[in-house]
Amino acid sequence: MGSERWRRALAAVPLALGLLAAGPAAATAAAEPWWVPVGLRGEAVSAVVPAGHGLLATAGGRPRCLPLPGSSAPPVCERPAGGAGGATPGGAPGWALRGGHVVRLGAGAAVVDPGSPDLGASARLLVTTAALPGVVVAVAADGTVWRRSPAGGWGRSLLLLPRSLLAGPPAVTGLAAFETSPVTSAVYLATDGYAVLITTDGGDDWVRAAPGLPVGVLAIATDAASRAVYAGTRDGLWVHRLQRIPGPPAYRHPALLARWLGIAALAGLTTLVALAALAWAARSPAASSRSG
C-alpha cells in the first residue's frame, strides 16, 4: 500500500512539471503559417498582380482571375495599366531603370543617380520602400543585388551562390516592396531555387522567409490594401499575410514565472536523477556483488 502511494506520487511529478512548464494556456497563440496556398496548385504561376477585387495570375500562359484570399465574393479583376506581365514593372515611384542605369524621375528630365552602378541593359527589377525613404534595391542583369542607402551611396547587397558544383545560382525572378504605403520596410526577393529572401534594413541583412513555400518562385507582388504578399510559384499561388518576423516568445509576466518554475523544477529533478545514475554507475564491483 505504501509503495503504491509512492508510485502514484512519482507518476504525478511529470504531470505537475508539465502543468508548471506549460503555464497558462492562453499565453501563446499559434501564428498563421508564413505562406498559405491560395490556388492553382500543380501549375506554374509566372505572374501575379492584385487587381481590385481579385488576383490576376498567369498560369500556363493564360491569365486567370482568382478571388482574394478569405473573400467569398466572386472575383472581379480590373486589368492594371501594365498588364500582368510581372510583379515588378522595372520602376518605382520617383525611380526607374533606363538602359541599365538607375534614374531619378523629377519634374524635369530624368537624371542618372550619382554613383549608381551599370546594371546591364537587360536589368528590369527595381523597388523602393515607403518605410525607408531614399532606399532603392535593384537587381543587375548578372543577378547581383544592389542597394542604395538613404544617404545616397550605392553598394552590392547580396550575391546568390551556386546551388551545387553542377548548377549555377538561381535566377532572381521578382522584387517587391510596399512602395507607396509605409506598411513595412521589408523588401522581398523572389528566386527560382531559393524561394523568397527578405531584407528589412534596406539591403544590409537578408533572411530566408520561405517555410512552406515551394523553392521555385516565379513572381511576387504586394498589396497594401490587404497587407499581403503574393508569390507565384512552380506549384501554385501563395499568400503571406504580414506578421511579425518570428522571434523568441515574450511571455506575459505571470506565465513567465510559472514556466520558469516548471523549467527550474525539471532541471532540478533531472540533476537528482543524473546524480543517482552516476552514483549507481560508479559503484565498485565488490560493492555491487555484496549488495547482490
Added chain:
Amino acid sequence: MDGSGVPSPPHGASWRRPLLALVIAAAALAVVLLGPRLFDTDPVGVDPFDLRLAGVALVLAGVAMVWGRLAEMRAVLLAVASVVLPYCAWSATPPMLARVAGGRLSFDAEVLVSDVVYLAGTLAIIAVALRWLPERWRPRLRLLGARPAVLAVAVLGVAAVVTIALALPAEPLGRLGIPVAALRRDLPLLGPAYVLQAAAQELQFRGLLLGVLERTMRPAAANAAQALLFGLAHVAVLYEGPASALVPITLVLGLVLGALTRWTGSLWPAIAIHSALEIGIAVAIIPGLYGQ
C-alpha cells in the same frame, strides 16, 4: 604522422565509468534542454541564456569534484562543464553588456567581447582540470610544438572544407548567398570573434574532452565519443534558422577534427579549419526565420 603522444590505455583501465558519466551527463542536458518543448513551452522565451544547462553541468561537476565515489568521472564531467558553462556566459554577455554600456557598444563589439569571455571561461576550466585532476587523468592539449607539416595540414584542411562546402547542395545547408553589405559592416569585429569561438570549442572538445577520454579508451572510441557530444551540443542552436543539417554535419566534422588532432599531434589544424568554417557560415549562410 601519428603525433598523438598519448600512451595507449593501460590494460584493464576502466573506460566504462568515464563513458557512462558522459552518457548520463549528455542525457541529463538533453532532457533539460528539450524537455520544456514537450509542454509547448519555448524555453528560449523563459531561459534565453540556457542557465538551466549551466546549473545541471555545474552541479554534476561540482559533486564529482568533492565526492570520492565519483573520482573516476571527475575529468569527464569537468570536460562537459567546460562546454556548457562558457556557452551560457557567451550567450548572456551581449545583453548584459548592452545593459551596462547603455548602447555605447555596437552589436558586433558585444559579440567580440562575448567570445573573449567564451575563451576565457574555457581556459579557466581547463586550468582547474590541469591543476586539480590527478596525473593519470590530466589531458594533453597538444598546443605546443607546431611544425611546418602541421601548418601545411591546416592550409590543406581549410581548402578541403571550403571545396566540400561549395560542392554540397546549397538548400539543406542554407548556403544561399553572400550578404556583401552586412559582411563589410561585421567582419572587422566578427571575424576575430569567430576565430576565438572556434579556438574555445576546439579546446573544449578536441583538447579537454578528447584528452580526458583517450586516457581510458582506445583512440577511435574516444574520438567517437567526443564527436557525438560535439554533434549533440549543436542541438542547442536548432531553434534558429535552417539548422536541421547541423547535427549530422557537426558529428562528422567532430570525427574528422578529432582524428586530425591525434594524427598531427597538434590542436592548431583543427582550430584553423574550425575558424574557417565559422567565418564561412557568416559569409555564406542566409539564416531562416526563428524556429522554422
